[in-house]
Amino acid sequence: MTDPAAVAARFALPGRVVAVEPLGRGLINDTWRLVTTEARGVLQRLNGAVFPRPDRIMANLRIVSRHLAAAPIRLPQPIPPVDGGDLVVADGHAWRLLEHLPGITLTALRDLHDAAALGRSLGKLHRGLADLDPGRLHDTLPGFHEMAHYLSQFDRQLTDGPVDAETASLIEFIEARRARALALEETGSPRRVIHGDPKLDNVLFDPRSRTPLAWIDPDTLKPGLWLWDVGDCVRSACGAGGRFRLERALALLGSWWREVRPVLTRAERDWVPEAVWRLPFELGVRFLIDHLAGDRYFKVNYRGENLERARGQFALTAAIERQGGELAREWRRLSAAPGR
Numbered sequence: 001m002t003d004p005a006a007v008a009a010r011f012a013l014p015g016r017v018v019a020v021e022p023l024g025r026g027l028i029n030d031t032w033r034l035v036t037t038e039a040r041g042v043l044q045r046l047n048g049a050v051f052p053r054p055d056r057i058m059a060n061l062r063i064v065s066r067h068l069a070a071a072p073i074r075l076p077q078p079i080p081p082v083d084g085g086d087l088v089v090a091d092g093h094a095w096r097l098l099e100h101l102p103g104i105t106l107t108a109l110r111d112l113h114d115a116a117a118l119g120r121s122l123g124k125l126h127r128g129l130a131d132l133d134p135g136r137l138h139d140t141l142p143g144f145h146e147m148a149h150y151l152s153q154f155d156r157q158l159t160d161g162p163v164d165a166e167t168a169s170l171i172e173f174i175e176a177r178r179a180r181a182l183a184l185e186e187t188g189s190p191r192r193v194i195h196g197d198p199k200l201d202n203v204l205f206d207p208r209s210r211t212p213l214a215w216i217d218p219d220t221l222k223p224g225l226w227l228w229d230v231g232d233c234v235r236s237a238c239g240a241g242g243r244f245r246l247e248r249a250l251a252l253l254g255s256w257w258r259e260v261r262p263v264l265t266r267a268e269r270d271w272v273p274e275a276v277w278r279l280p281f282e283l284g285v286r287f288l289i290d291h292l293a294g295d296r297y298f299k300v301n302y303r304g305e306n307l308e309r310a311r312g313q314f315a316l317t318a319a320i321e322r323q324g325g326e327l328a329r330e331w332r333r334l335s336a337a338p339g340r
Contacts, residue, residue, distance in 0.1 A: 002090040004032050004043055010088045011081050011097040014038040024105075024201070028298070029219070033100065040100035041079055042216075045093050050297065051219060054094040056138035058086035060221045063136055064129070064193065071128035073121065074214035076101055103204030103213045109237050112251040114210055119252035121212035122198055122233050123259025126226055129193040130263040134223035137193060141220060144196065145228040147181045147278070150285050157292040167307065170288055173314050177281060184278050188267045189225050196220025198229045199236035226268060230256055231275030232283075235316065239280060242315030246323050246330075249276065254334045261335075269335050273328045277320045284313030 004020045015038030023033040023042065028050050034041040046054045058078060065075050076098040081088050088095045109115050143149030154174065163171065174181075195202075195215060202217040230253070238249040253272065257264075287310035290297045295306055320327070 002045075002093070004034075004045075007045075007088055007090050007095045008032075008034045008041075008043050008097070010083075011041070011043075011079055013041050013079055013097060034097065042076065042098045042100050043095065044098070045095050046219070048093060051094075051140065053138070053140060054087055054096070056140050057219050057221075058096065060137045060140060061218045062086075064132070064218070064221050067132045068125075068128045071124070073124045073128055073212075074101065075218050076214065076216055098216075101204055101214045101216070104207045105201045105203065106205055106210075107201065108240065109200070109245075109248055110210070112248060115237065115248040115251040116255040117205075117210060117212055118200065118203060118233065118237055119254065119256035120259060121203060121215070122195075122229065122252075123256040125195060125198075125215055126192075126229070126256075126260050127263065130260075132193045134191050134193045137222055140222050141196070144220065144222070145224060145282065146185060147282060147285075148185070150282060150289065151178060151181070153289050154285055157289055163292070166311075167288070167292070170284075170307075170310055170314060174285055174288070177317075181278060181281055181285075184225070184227060184271060184274055187227075187271045189227055189271065190265060190268070191223045192226050194220070194222060194224035194226060194229050196222055196224060196229070198233045200233075201236075225275075226260070226264075227271055227275035228279065230272060231277075231279035234276045235279045235283065235313075239316040239319070242312065242319055244316060244319040244323055246327060249327070250330050250334065253331060257335050272335070273324065273331050276327065277317065277324065280313045280316040280320065284310045284317060287313060 005017050008017050008020055013036055015036030017036050019035040021033045023031045028047045030045040032043045034043045051057055061078060065077060068075060078086055079097040079099060080086060086096060197217055197220045202215060203212050204214045204216060205212055234249050234252055237252060238245045287306045291306035298306055300306055
């Protein structure tokens with residue numbers, strides 16, 4: 001593997017490189033914290049199998065960053081290579097350097113205050129993006145979050161041979177929910193600019209006030225549905241160990257709603273509870289597909305880890321189903337005023 005420090009020296013970050021340390025727990029890209037005598041940065045080697053056009057990722061980031069320049073929310077800015085452009089190519093991999101923003105990431109919400117703060121921050125991001133034409137952005141991941149795309153992949157994997165009993169039970173779980181899972185993309189919700197991966201550990205918080213400061217991991221900025229974003233945010237922040245924390249989900253959704261209400265359509269509003277259900281189901285399908293395909297997409301530490309991840313997401317899906325009636329009733333109460 002190319003030495004990250006050698007790649008780091010090719011970017012226009014002032015000072016001499018003194019440390020390059022692994023950073024984060026990302027399942028797709030490889031990431032390091034870069035420290036020089038004068039500055040810091042976040043160095044990433046992009047996964048070319050997932051992102052075959054990294055130039056388009058960087059173009060989207062520049063468009064969105066300029067659009068949000070006056071908004072009360074931040075994204076990390078790219079730091080160019082010394083010879084220009086956005087990326088350094090080394091040993092067939094594309095590398096980029098982003099500014100290192102202050103703040104901490106959370107592994108879990110502490111209370112309803114944290115949940116409300118997270119929802120408010122996602123709402124501010126969406127409000128800032130509401131008047132940006134999604135047609136200006138590249139679709140860097142065709143099929144991303146499209147359930148028909150994943151179910152097609154799933155069906156192809158099932159033709160490769162028999163599966164064990166545990167995998168078979170997860171397949172049955174998917175088949176029982178196939179029709180429901182396809183509905184979200186048929187709601188008439190408008191295409192908008194989305195973050196695409198607004199999970200809890202992609203937000204930087206102030207360590208004292210626990211106020212969100214910035215959204216990071218901008219690889220999935222693209223046209224899509226805000227329903228995907230809000231569903232995935234709730235999934236990551238309000239579900240763990242097969243348990244769904246309804247009160248935290250409602251605190252998150254309520255503060256998100258208060259930010260986006262002036263720009264949200266009625267279809268988007270009405271389908272929020274279904275998005276909360278659909279996103280963990282979708283991720284479970286994706287984990288199972290990758291397990292059946294031999295772990296080609298998500299990083300794993302051992303064979304079977306993607307199967308365990310799928311099981312966990314389906315347990316969360318089932319927990320949301322058990323509380324689905326209350327979730328829908330409380331959401332109707334929160335969002336009683338129409339969108340537009």
